[in-house]
Amino acid sequence: MQNRNYQLELDKLIASIPEGVRPKLLLHACCAPCSSYTLEYLSKYFDITVYFYDPNISPEEEFFKRAEELKRLLSEMPLDGAVSLIVEDYDSDEFYSAVKGLEDLPEGGQRCYVCYKLRLERTASLAAERGFDYFATTLSISPYKNARWLNEISEELAGIYSVAALPADLKKRGGYKRSIELSKEYGLYRQDYCGCVFSKRDRDIRVKSRGEQ
Numbered sequence: 001m002q003n004r005n006y007q008l009e010l011d012k013l014i015a016s017i018p019e020g021v022r023p024k025l026l027l028h029a030c031c032a033p034c035s036s037y038t039l040e041y042l043s044k045y046f047d048i049t050v051y052f053y054d055p056n057i058s059p060e061e062e063f064f065k066r067a068e069e070l071k072r073l074l075s076e077m078p079l080d081g082a083v084s085l086i087v088e089d090y091d092s093d094e095f096y097s098a099v100k101g102l103e104d105l106p107e108g109g110q111r112c113y114v115c116y117k118l119r120l121e122r123t124a125s126l127a128a129e130r131g132f133d134y135f136a137t138t139l140s141i142s143p144y145k146n147a148r149w150l151n152e153i154s155e156e157l158a159g160i161y162s163v164a165a166l167p168a169d170l171k172k173r174g175g176y177k178r179s180i181e182l183s184k185e186y187g188l189y190r191q192d193y194c195g196c197v198f199s200k201r202d203r204d205i206r207v208k209s210r211g212e213q
């Protein structure tokens with residue numbers, strides 16, 4: 001099967017928006033660094049509500065630290081159009097029940113697929129409930145995230161919830177590099193593990209083995 005170019009698909013979609021129209025986008029966000037470039041780019045075309053729904057993050061203090069950093073970024077970064085923020089309540093049980101039995105898998109495996117779907121499903125459902133034109137996530141900006149999975153899950157959910165998914169592979173066109181530049185510019189906290197307790201465990205093992213070499 002030929003690989004799809006989600007960036008090109010997004011280019012075409014943006015080009016098809018009539019002049020003077022700014023569709024409403026519900027943008028799931030995992031953290032401030034990944035949101036920085038995504039907002040710089042997409043706020044040119046969409047009125048965005050950023051949706052911080054990340055029950056995967058552990059420990060709880062880390063969840064609030066990332067949420068606060070996102071809030072700060074939104075208050076400091078000059079953006080085109082209206083951008084607002086919803087921070088969902090923290091309920092890690094939602095994540096632990098979803099990934100039960102997948103705890104020991106490495107990052108990038110099936111546990112991550114389920115974790116993407118959990119967050120995207122809540123985003124799609126809220127987008128439909130509140131009448132957004134599109135939903136999307138910042139997650140595809142990371143070279144560690146599977147953009148094909150993210151787009152396939154989004155398309156499936158778009159069909160279920162009757163709300164359009166924005167095709168995206170935000171790391172393309174230097175998106176990841178730009179997010180690092182913006183993170184430096186705004187002094188953003190950049191975490192060194194994906195988010196869940198299992199990715200933190202694997203990070204700790206890596207750090208320890210480097211220290212003992």
Ligand code: SF4
Pocket residue numbers: 056057107108111112113115116194195196197198199
């Ligand atoms: S490693 Fe990241 S994407 Fe995978 S399950 Fe953990 S938090 Fe979710």
